[in-house]
Amino acid sequence: MVFQSPRGTTDILPHDQPQWRSVEETARAVASQFGYEEITTPIFEDTALFARGIGSSTDILEKETYTFHDRGGDSMTLRPEGTAPVCRAYLQHGMHNLPQPVRLFYLVPNFRYERPQSGRYRAFNQFGIEVFGENDPYIDAEVIEVAWRYLAELGLRDLSLTINSIGDPSCRPSYIDHLKSYYQPHIAKVCEDCSRRINSNPLRLLDCKNEPCQQLIENAPKSIEMLCGPCEDHWNSLITNLDEIGLQYEVENRLVRGLDYYTRTVFEISPPDEGRMSVIAGGGRYDGLLEELGGTHTPGIGFGMGIERVIENIRRQNIPQNEHNQRTIMIAHIGSAAKLEAIKLSSQIRSKGGTSLVAPSRGLRSQLRYASHIKATEVVIIGDEEIQNGSFPVRNLGNSEQKNFSKSDILEMFSVS
Secondary structure (H helix, E strand, O other), X not given: OOOOOOOOOOOOOHHHHHHHHHHHHHHHHHHHHOOOEXXXXXXXXXXXXXXXXXXXXXXHHHHHOOEEEOOOOOXXXXXXXXXXXXXXXXXXXXXXXXXXXXXXXXXXXXXXXOOOEOXXXXXXEEEEEEEEOOOOOHHHHHHHHHHHHHHHHOOOOOOEEEEEEOOOOOOHHHHHHHHHHHHHHXXXXXXXXXXXXXXXXXXXXXXXXXXXXXXXXXXXXXXXXXXXXXXXXHHHHHHHHHHHOOOOOEEOOOOOOOOOOOEEEEEXXXXXXXXXXXXXXXXXXXXXXXXXXXXXXXXXXXXXXXXXXXXXXXXXXXXXXXXXXXXXXXXXXXXXXXXXXXXXXXXXXXXXOOEEEEOOOOOHHHHHHHHHHOOOXXXXXXXXXXXXXXXXXXXXXXXXXXXXXXXXXXXXXXOOO
């Protein structure tokens, strides 16, 4: 039997690692520019955290979580999304006592039992940010700008930003009543998921991707037309702030996002020609979530984006990778004494901060081919004569030039400390 990676997962192979490092380092750099600090939460949490946080009626909790009982009988769930665990950490560690707002970001693996497709995996990595303790819509615009700047920094082009407001507990119940009343006469026409959602999670009716439901969605009541006074003021201020920082956007009345905790602002960023079926980044405000998790009323807002999907779009747009400029030295050897000298010299180069490895025990021609394969930048060649003379040929694999150097010169040349 030849084992394969589990369905819906992928291996990040050595040749992919430089691009992954670049994408993750850019996330850290951009988040830090805006004053965000990194946080990492456990891979699994108490199942009840997600039931209370993301809602028991969402597709995630109903169909997609990896949940198990540990040996103590407690129900645990592999993290399906990043917000609820960061909220839990914020409350547990007393971050509500810090000067507000608290700005946090994370790069973590998540797990959902979804149908695998392009850019969507069951084990995936997420870049996300969360801001706690600020009601003002300027922070909504900032969160959107972080996502936009990050994707722009990676070189992604022709992206579209869509925004909406879904109100809050004051005005949303009335909107939901109107939405249900609109759908009720057409319930026989909708898909199976929507016939269930009309009672369990009515806002998700607007998020359905099935063709029979599209016409109904197009003519459905619009949430921004039924906002209460404070929500309308918040919405208008957000629009003003986005205009001030020069972000282009479209108002998308069907945009609700998929989790129960969202209030007021929701947004998504999508690649060209893909639409909402291939959203790169999405998020919004969740002013009641920390209260739901046992804290005091604390406003919050954030976003999440899958790193795999980001990389897929970078490759689709043929954006060149940053060149990998690390200098790698391979020590070739001819004979047993030369091999010992190669092991010693390679160790000494590494002790001075360089990158060095010993060639496999083969003929010199084969060793040089191996050096090209691993993308070594230089090869030091050691044989009995070189040991006796104390002078070693160093071949530059970029231009094929070869010169002799003493051991001390080699150590100085390849030192980075």
